Amino acid sequence: MNSTAPILIVFTSIVIALAILTALRPELTRGRAGKILAFVSLCILPVLAVWAGVHEQLERSTSTKFCLSCHVMEDYGRSLHLDDKAYIPAVHFQNNYVPRDHACFTCHTDYTLFGDYRAKWRGLHHVWVQYLGKIPKPEDIKLYTPYNNRECLHCHAGARKYLETSSHHKSAAMLDQAAQNKLSCMSADCHDTVHGIADLKDSAFWNGAN
Numbered sequence: 001m002n003s004t005a006p007i008l009i010v011f012t013s014i015v016i017a018l019a020i021l022t023a024l025r026p027e028l029t030r031g032r033a034g035k036i037l038a039f040v041s042l043c044i045l046p047v048l049a050v051w052a053g054v055h056e057q058l059e060r061s062t063s064t065k066f067c068l069s070c071h072v073m074e075d076y077g078r079s080l081h082l083d084d085k086a087y088i089p090a091v092h093f094q095n096n097y098v099p100r101d102h103a104c105f106t107c108h109t110d111y112t113l114f115g116d117y118r119a120k121w122r123g124l125h126h127v128w129v130q131y132l133g134k135i136p137k138p139e140d141i142k143l144y145t146p147y148n149n150r151e152c153l154h155c156h157a158g159a160r161k162y163l164e165t166s167s168h169h170k171s172a173a174m175l176d177q178a179a180q181n182k183l184s185c186m187s188a189d190c191h192d193t194v195h196g197i198a199d200l201k202d203s204a205f206w207n208g209a210n
Helices: 005-024 032-060 071-079 088-094 100-107 117-132 150-156 160-164 174-179 197-202
Strands: none
Touching: 005 032, 071 197, 088 100
């Protein structure tokens, strides 16, 4: 359980208790102090409780554990342990280039609840499919839009290793094109080996991460 969850539970319990007290003892609201109590317990505190709950769940949804909680995403979690430096997500995860407990969200920051209205709508669709629809096979899951270089550059932009790597200077304009998202980091002959879900059966895995 998240460290803030017990606090939220206690706070919500207090809100419910005050609301019940106000409902069962309406005479308490006849005086000025009672009216203030009723307003706070029925209007202010419930709003704060809902806001705190939403904030808690949004924060939890950025965790790797949350992302991999759906069965269909389990193979994507396994791919982070591939023992092959060609697989970009695995290299980042195993070398702590991204925080392991927020690995998925770090590289997919515009996903579902944290994206635009279209991403949020797709997120709701995912929930529908997870519980009531036909869940696709892991290998059939595709990005809705091409991967944006922004997700790479919010960490790598300005880094010496990124700027000085010889393969990033195949052409004079290569870095500028990447910065403008005109040349994808996932282009062929660049970093085009990603999760490799179809190759998991015949692959070796690194067991060093928890």
